[in-house]
Amino acid sequence: MAVVFQWLVRLAVVLIVLAVLGVGMTYYLASRSLPDYDATLKVSGLAAETEIVRDNANVPHILAQNDADAFFALGFVHAQDRLWQMMMLRRTAQGRLSEVFGTATVETDSFIRRLDIYRLAVQSVSVQTPQTITALEAYSAGVNARIAQINQEALGRGAPEFFVFPMALAPWQPADSIAIGKLMALRLSGQLDAEVLRARMSLALPDQDRLIDILPDAPGAGVGALPEYAALVPNAPRYAAMPVQQINPLSPFGPEVFAGASNAWAADASRSASGGTLLANDPHLGFSAPGIWYLARLNLQAGGVIGATIPGMPTVLTGRSDALGWGVTSAYVDDQDLFIEELNPDNQMQYRTPDGWKEFETRKSIVTIKDADPITLTLHWTDNGPVLPGTFKNIGAVTPTGHVTALSWTVLTPNDTTMSAAIGLMSAQNVAEAINASELVVAPAQNLTLADQDTIAMKTVGAVPRRDAAHQSKGRMPSLGYVATNRWQGVMSFASNPGFIAPLGGILGNTNNKMVERPFPNHISYRWGDTQRVQRWQRLMQARQVHTRDSFIEAQLDTVSATARTLLPLIGAELWFTGEAAADGTVERQRQRALTLLADWNGEMNEHLPEPLIYAAWLRALQDRMVRDDIGPLADALTHIEPLFIERAFRDVGGASVWCDVHQSAPVETCPDMARLALDDALLWIGETYGTQLESLRWGDAHQAVQDHPVLGNVPVLRYFVNIRQSTSGGDNTLQRGLTRGGPGADAFENVHGAGYRGVYDFADPDSSVFIEATGQSGHFLSRHYDDMAQLWRRGEYIPMSLDQGLARAASVGITKLEPVTP
Template sequence: MRLVFRWLLRLATLAILLAVIGVGLVYYLASRSLPDYSKTLRVDGITADLEIVRDNSNVPHIFARSDRDAYFGLGYTHAQDRLWQMMLLRRTAQGRLSELFGSRTVDTDTLIRRLDLYNLARASVEHQTPETLDALEAYAAGVNARIDEINRRSLGRGAPEFFLFDARLPPWQPADSLAVIKVMALQLSGHLSEEVLRARTSLALEDEDKLADILPDIPGDGVAALPEYAALAPGASRTAALEPVPERDGFLSPLPERGLAGASNAWAAAPSRSASGGTLLAGDPHLGFTAPSIWYLARMQLTAGGVIGGTIPGIPAIMVGRSEQLGWAITSSYLDDQDLHLEELNPDDPQQYRTPDGWKEFRTRRSIIEIKDAQPITITMRWTDNGPVLPGSVYDLGAITPQGHVMSLSWTALSGRDTSMSAAVGLMGAQDVRSAIELSEAYVAPSQNLTLIDDETVAMKTIGTMPRRDPGHQSRGRLPSPGWVEANRWQGRLPYDQNPEFVAPAGGVVGNTNNKVIDRPFPRHMSHEWGDSQRVMRWRAMMQGREVHTRDSFIEAQLDTVSPAARTLLPLIGADLWFTGEAAAEGTPERRRAEALSLLADWNGEMNEHMPEPLIYAAWLRALQDRLIRDELGPLADEYDHVQPLFIERVFRDVSGASAWCNVIRSSRDETCTDIARLALDDALVWIDETYGTALESLRWGNAHQATHDHPVLGDVPVLRYFVNIRQSTSGGDHTLQRGRTSGQDPEPFLNVHGAGYRGVYDFADPDSSVFINSTGQSGHFLSRHYDDLGQLWRRGEYIPMSLDPELARAAAVGVTRLTAK
């Protein structure tokens, strides 16, 4: 027995020793790719020596003698800290993810190939300005200098992920940067999904008038009645529209979920509204959360002066930030820049489609998709005059496509003459608001609202191509329409001066929370769908509540967590429930309901992470909407996975008879809205008990509303996920200025998945007092202390200095890299 024990002890010791050696070896290999920020390196591609000073937050300050060398330095720093992220973005744009990830990403690669994003990016290179071409080439040279250094010095392949996925590192090219912009455009475009949902809902509802309730127009002048989708697409199946949507694996897909196609906040105050006498600007663009953040903070010293702000690895430009003369922020404009078209196939020749002039051959090209651990597949890509033909799996297009038809997409980003990059580069050298607006005419997609300040003026301009539609368009771009009808086809673009513009307004304040900005009649309209009808109310109150503003008051607004939706809806849905219940024994559902109502009665609508009321409210509203729509829409109700405040308000105010939604069609009695509100509250409390199992007073919204900065590839890997994912308890919600968009997906519907990955506030009375932050950290290497060091500051609503002072950057710098010319 003693001998057996001795051998077991030896084997256990050996196993532990081997495990320690294995962990040590993994750590050694992974740590080889940690960048050294303090060094001197000789490189090709620069005209003179340049210096990269990493301040104490690891923000690189690039000091060069020429613009070309400054862009080289930016490319080098991006590749130092975010090489894996850049290569993943490039592979996405090329439709080559399946070479690394196998069959799981075939659908994504197929869609991207059909959109032809990378070839369009390649074609766009020659249309850039000479200055932009120079920037693209220098940036690519900087990236490639880092790749060459990795290969020569065996620096762990550049990132730990490259050990797990044997990805080659071909040189970076100018087209790669333009392709990244195309991918961002896809992530920020949501009208495609809205058209599909409107079509499916139109088919599913027996009472077509109810479409205006569940998908209401933002308040303002209405639009004329639209035809039913069934009239536009004879043969489209009402039964298919009610079928459950096949679960989509969103792994690495740039196609946004509905409601997650972009948001953001930006506002500016003129000197007349500023306590310091200088202009003020706050901006926080919203994207899906990842680890690392899509945003990377950087400063470049250009010949026109210093420029600092948020960059996107792969793109050689400060996308949001400030120079010495100008500050700029962007918000998603919600411009309707996508239209779906039904294309009728020739029954005698499926290689042809119907046009206003008769049958026409598709333009086609074959493409081979290589798949890891599987045989390659060949797809035939097809294009019509209206755009590329999409797979039926995209947002389940097949459910609304009649037999004998396919669906094509018109989209402004599908241009081989896209000069958006030139606009971004030009903006960094603009000297004032007016010149910035003029330079931005070159911007194509994705459409944005550009908020600007210089020393004296504030402005907001919608940038991006606005499609020209025919006044006789059958669906006004809100539903897929027959592509063979001339009136449904795009007729070029509207002139740039038709884009909304607000310069030096009399009130001294401009801003946007993705709210409706204009209400021009079709076809000069901007959009029928908007991203916000709630946050703007809180923003307007906070801006008008002060005669003058400061940097700190702008920060206060940026971090505000009061929900105007909660303040509006709770008195409506609880009107007949508060203070009307009878005494109930402890432990009964009635007592539980009374406790919840008592908490909500004293709540001011603040979505604070430490409070129970936001969780009770959010669960109640989610259950309420589901009860209202489930019997009419069936499985399609799953697509409405976020609360629609305007719908709830219409129902409980009985606008145009909308209270009819409260009656359950399939029951024998007539339910009232009070009945449904009470039942929904009980549903919510049961769900809370099953999920959290604690007293209501002990609930914390932050436990449910955790920000999910997850690694897009390794985030689901057991054990490793605890090292690469960054989870944070957060305040805010779907309808607060500090917006934290919830997932809407069971089993954790309130996870914070989409929000402000970058925040910046700029004060031109004292520019070096400006501040900014990103949501994780600068490094993409999970062993780096800079992987998540900014995350806790971001969660607490704190910022770091955004100064162009070189001495401040050098103070307590984490490293200085000197690149010298060979």
């Protein structure tokens, strides 16, 4: 027995030693890919010596003697810190994820191939300006120089992920950068989803007059600059339940509510305490680790520029120079239309046009799949655009038998000059030059907020489709593709895009709210991204005669919900302080405790308070109770509350209170009845999920920012190293926006979409400007810069945004010198 025990001990020791060696070897291989920021390297493709000074936040300050070398160095640092992310973005745009991840991503690849994004990007290279061609080629050379260094020096394949998911690192090409820009447009698009949802809702509702309630139009004439103080498609299928689509973390296709948002505002010298212009911007995208943004400074011939870049693209998309600041917000231009294309019953390879039957444009595309046989897709295009499968975005639920659905979208052009606009913007010296440069933007359409030393402006940039006044659905729902008046007739002139320059009131801004009120077809959009945050923004901007950098920061970080302040008095009007005293432990007593807490609450969505969780759960339960008996399983598509819908019902606008009555029950329920029942539902859910002690609840426990690694985030043990989770304030409708996941699950209130970048620029003292990103500069989870900005971001802190070389050198974490290879 003793001998057996001795051998078991020896075996255990051997296994432990092997495990330690395995962990050590894994760490060694993974750490080999950590870049050395303090080095001198000889690289091909460089004209002159270039310095990369990384400040103490690991923001690279690129000091080059010419623009081409500056873009080369930007490509190099992007590849140093975010190579895996860049390769994933490129593969996504190419529809080649399945070569690495197998069958899990076949559906994503198939959709991307049908849109033909990468081929269109290749064709768009030739239409760029000479300045942009130079930038794209130099940037590509910089990326490839880093890849060559990795291969030559065996630097751990460039990132730890490449050991788990090995792939060949093909050289970077100019088209790759343009394709990533198109991919970002895909992530910011939501009009397609809106058309399908409106069509499905129209089919589901017996009373078409109620459509305006559940999918309301944004009210008012629009806000930009503040003052001084189923008949369309015959035989469409009736509503049928469709499964809720699960979101693949590698897929760029998200629900409509995640289609993009942002905040930007500016003040001129008359509304600035310092006497200089001010600008603030915080673009909102889905969270991930690493985040999508990467901070950088480039020393160009036109002057230094600093701000947020996206790895894979040679542009500062939001930032400043000494002379100009620029910020972007999603414009919600209606730049997508779905067309129901009738198939020829005698020849399924033909579709109906205004001039008769026409052959589809077709092309084969082979999707290679790891550990599985490849599949061959036949891509079909009509005059209106690519044909999409019925499984995509529930399109099949609104497509009649004998028809297919095609998509018209401004990004699906081989003449996309958006990259040239972004490159030109970095060289602009004033508002006028910036607006001129932005005329080249095609997609995604954005509201460009600008500030130079004297002037502020906001301009909608991007192609706006020109529609016929007789368009059957006005672009709001899928329409018949063979009706000539439904088809696009080119795009509107850039001059007709909304714009505000040097407003008399001295302040302008956008929270994705409605900007203008124009009749169709000059309307810009029926669907806007915000009707709520703009209310709080207006109050904060007009509450001060003059603003400062700090007051702009305060507005960016504001967590008061105007929605809560509006809706709670309505839905609780007959519940506050009513009813008899109830025994502890009863439903009535719990309801009274919740109402007492909410009655004293100011609407601040603070992570440490219980009231935001009670409020959010109550509103979610209330909307579900109001709609489910009318629209059935389609209620699952309404993952987030629509404040205007609830307000319309409780104010009985146009008879909207009918939504509060459960049609399938004998009694006639009122809106106060529904509010009481929904509150009980919410408190039951809270008790089961977080406990019954309401005063001990914390909104931040439910509203954690979920910054997960898209690939390694679900791997046991490893996920604790690669995912970044932290308690956060804010909510769906606060200026410090923390959009929740939505839906009925226990994770419904996780914070999954918000400001991954914040910047505030003060042109009275440009080097006092500040910025921050949500995670860190590095995409390598072993790097201390992987998450070193996360806590700063959570606490609402910023880092200096200075073009001063001395400050960057004073506390640098390393200086890399790139030297050209001499013959």
